[in-house]
Every structure is written in structure tokens, then in C-alpha cells.
Amino acid sequence: xxxxxxxxVKNVRVVRPNKNxxxxxxxxxxxxxxxxxxxxxxxxxxxxxxxxxxxxxxPGCVDAHMHxxxxxxxxxxxxxxxxxAAMGGTTTSxxxxxxxxxxxxxxxxxxxxxxxVLRLSEGNYWVDYGYHLxxxxxxxxxxxESLLTDWGVPSFKIFMFYGGxxxxxxxxxxxxxxxxxxxxxxxxxxxxxxxxxxxxxxxxRPEIAEHISVxxxxxxxxxxxxxxxxxxxxxxxxxLAAYSAARPPHAEGLAIWIASYLAYETECLxxxxxxxSSKKAIDAALMMQKIFPHIHFRREVTVGHLLLDTDCxxxxxxxxxxxxxxxxxxxxxxxxxxxxxxxxxVSDHACCATEQKYSAQFPKNIWLARSxxxxxxxxLSGVLSEGRKRGMGYNHIAEVLSWNPARRYxxxxxxxxxxGFDADLVLVDxxxxxxxxxxxxxxxxxxxxxxxxxxTGRVKTTFLRGRPVxxxxxxxxxxxxxxLRRPAK
Numbered sequence: 457x458x459x460x461x462x463x464x465v466k467n468v469r470v471v472r473p474n475k476n477x478x479x480x481x482x483x484x485x486x487x488x489x490x491x492x493x494x495x496x497x498x499x500x501x502x503x504x505x506x507x508x509x510x511x512x513x514x515p516g517c518v519d520a521h522m523h524x525x526x527x528x529x530x531x532x533x534x535x536x537x538x539x540x541a542a543m544g545g546t547t548t549s550x551x552x553x554x555x556x557x558x559x560x561x562x563x564x565x566x567x568x569x570x571x572x573v574l575r576l577s578e579g580n581y582w583v584d585y586g587y588h589l590x591x592x593x594x595x596x597x598x599x600x601e602s603l604l605t606d607w608g609v610p611s612f613k614i615f616m617f618y619g620g621x622x623x624x625x626x627x628x629x630x631x632x633x634x635x636x637x638x639x640x641x642x643x644x645x646x647x648x649x650x651x652x653x654x655x656x657x658x659x660x661r662p663e664i665a666e667h668i669s670v671x672x673x674x675x676x677x678x679x680x681x682x683x684x685x686x687x688x689x690x691x692x693x694x695x696l697a698a699y700s701a702a703r704p705p706h707a708e709g710l711a712i713w714i715a716s717y718l719a720y721e722t723e724c725l726x727x728x729x730x731x732x733s734s735k736k737a738i739d740a741a742l743m744m745q746k747i748f749p750h751i752h753f754r755r756e757v758t759v760g761h762l763l764l765d766t767d768c769x770x771x772x773x774x775x776x777x778x779x780x781x782x783x784x785x786x787x788x789x790x791x792x793x794x795x796x797x798x799x800x801x802v803s804d805h806a807c808c809a810t811e812q813k814y815s816a817q818f819p820k821n822i823w824l825a826r827s828x829x830x831x832x833x834x835x836l837s838g839v840l841s842e843g844r845k846r847g848m849g850y851n852h853i854a855e856v857l858s859w860n861p862a863r864r865y866x867x868x869x870x871x872x873x874x875x876g877f878d879a880d881l882v883l884v885d886x887x888x889x890x891x892x893x894x895x896x897x898x899x900x901x902x903x904x905x906x907x908x909x910x911x912t913g914r915v916k917t918t919f920l921r922g923r924p925v926x927x928x929x930x931x932x933x934x935x936x937x938x939x940l941r942r943p944a945k
Contacts, residue, residue: 464502473859516547516880521802539898563635581937608941620677667866674711705734735788840913866943
């Protein structure tokens, strides 16, 4: 006998984006898709029945800013960090990748690079995954069309500070760091040509133009270099406060202005301003939206910048680019989130193990520490816990963690609990509190800057396309994540 549903999850308080209510419903799943969403679905209509126990049901999170494979072998990192993603309610991981030092530690054309990326990824992800790519070399700009058509990558990244600064601080040789030729320059002109290429793709492929975008890490190397010298010379600050002062907020703001004018000049209409960390960055982004209203800006913040500040006890463990900021900036970010001036929230997850993170000889020296840390496993709980305290509604949370990034990046089967969408479902107990402990995480990092924080709102079960991948504290089954060529329905 063929039943209407493969799986029936009864009694779920369904949280959908673009709604104002949460409804108690039964959720029917067939062939990995949501197929029924109503009350009173009969248990005999499904091959398997699970009681949702009146838990909240969120659409699977789309963590649209991760860095899988930056500090470890990609195949190994994909295993542990996608498990961490699943335990936090993330069902889609979008990773920023590039040539040069770190990641695969090689340069050259993407036509040789991407097959290796996908080979190392296949069979190692517990969640669905995709890649954003950075055109680092001049030749990569010519490859953007093939990256879109052959590999399903419509989103491209610019690291503005890489023109004269390294991943962790000052660098004496950017060409060596980026693995580009001695005559090449990774500079504003290069950024312009990336945007012009993206614009050509938008014109050539109008049917998918809305999903072709350029993302920017907005900090100016010249400002970072000058202020780092000042902070080190004065010696008044240390730790996270020193790093924030060495990469001041106006370095973000000025970079946003430059990026926005380049978008105007090149008619590159889809611009993503990544991990805005300060009031000045938010203000600059909103000013640019007013000046260039025809450009479809999207504004991103991270859960780290929302939960941590420069006074946190975690110290160098929270070193990241752009830096963790003082409390006033954290409050400004939350204000922007609550006023719907932020489009999505991400983890910027980059697993940097303890032995790599800081100098064993000088463990508190912020200048010697590496940048980046994990956090995808706390994305949903962190936003839910802190957001609810501030009056953030469940539906709004579903929008910034699922719907909005899915729409922008061409994940058309993700981001909602509705018939025809991938059955990515996260059951959450909104009233269960827990204390963050690195020892409880699936990540290979070994520490977390969120250690000791109490969060309210715990992920109980994560379903990927109708199959449980995390349940009651444990990863379930084998890795079944699919590579997502975008746009994808």
C-alpha cells in the first residue's frame, strides 16, 4: 500500500517566514519535500510517524557565511563542521572559498581548482552545501561565466583589505599570500572589473539575474595598517579592545562607500555587505542605500558580533575580521536587526583549532593569534535566545536565518516550511536553557568564545530533506549532504 507521506511529524508549532503567527500543525513529508501542512493528518497516512511534542518547527537555517576548509583539510573539516552545523539547526552551508594561502594552498584557474574542491567535499557533509568563490587572479574574472554555468556558483566575493593586509594582520607580500603573479594587483581596479563581469552575467542571464551577486568584506588596508601602528606604539590597549581599535569602524564605513560607488559605476545591482560589525558600518550601509536606491543591497551581521563584545572573558579566542566591537556597537547591531535593516544573520564559522589559534609562548598576544572561530552550532539558539529578550518574533527569526539568504543566493527550495520545499525542519524547545560548552560541540575546534554563555532555545531534532541528521544530542545516520548548484529549485 502506497501511503501519501513517507514521514509525518505531528503537533509542531510551525514557524514560517513572512507570516505573523505560529500555527500548531501536522507536517507531512514525501520524497524529501514538504507535502502536507495541516491539522489532523491521520497517522495511517504515513510510513513513519513522529510526535513533535508541540515544539517549535523552524525551517532549516541557511548559514550563508562559513569557511569550511580554511585551517584544516577540506574533507576532514567538512565532516566535523557540518556535524556542528546540523546540531545547531543549519541544513544548508554556504562556504566562502578562494585560491591562495589557506584553503587548498594553491593558485591557478578555477577550472582546475573546483573539481578538487568538489571531490574533497563529496560524501563528507551532513548538511547540504554550496560555495561562494572569490576571483583573486585577473584570469578568474574571465572564468566567472563558467563558474556560474558549469559549477552553479552565482555569488562572488571581494576581500577589500587583502589589497595590502594579510588574514591575521600586516603582510609583507600580498602577492605571495594570494599566490598571484608579480605584475598582478588585488586592488580597487580589480574589484571594479569583478563587478563589471557580474553585471555582464546579469544582462546575459536575465532569468537568474536576481541571484547573481557580489559580496564584500569591507575594510580598507591602509586604515588598518596606520591604526595598527598607532595602537601598538601607544600600548594602552590589549586584547580584543586593541584589535578593534587597530581595525577601526571607519575603515568599514569608508570601504562601504567605495564599494557602493563602484556598484553604481558598474551597474552591478546585487551587492551583499558582509558581517557589518559596528554602528558606523550600519550607518554607512544605510546611507548608501539612500544615495543609490536602485541597487539591491543586502546587509549581513554575524551571531558572534551580536553575542560578544570587547569586554568578554574569551579574549584572543574571539579574534576575527572585522573585530568584535564594544558594547555600544553590539547594541547598534541589535537595533538594526529589530528594525529589519539587517537582511540575514550568519555564523562566519571558521574552525581554528586551539593549537593554531594563539601563540603557545604568548597566549594573550592578540597580534599573534589567528583570525576566525566557529559558531554555526549556536546560530539558531543564539539569535533565538538573545532576540526573544529584545522582542524579536519567531517569524522574523525564520526570515533572517532561512528565507532571506535562500532567496538571495538562489536556494529556491530552501527557507520555508511549505509544500514543494525541501523538508528541512528544525524542532526547537524555546524554553530549554543550556550553558555553552565546547566539549559538547561536534566541531573539531576544541574551544568556543561563547563558553559559559547561557542560551535559551535548544535544538532537539534537525531534519535534512525529511531525514533526521541530529536528534537529542547525537548525530544520526551517514553524511547525506548534497552539493547545491545554484539557482536550484
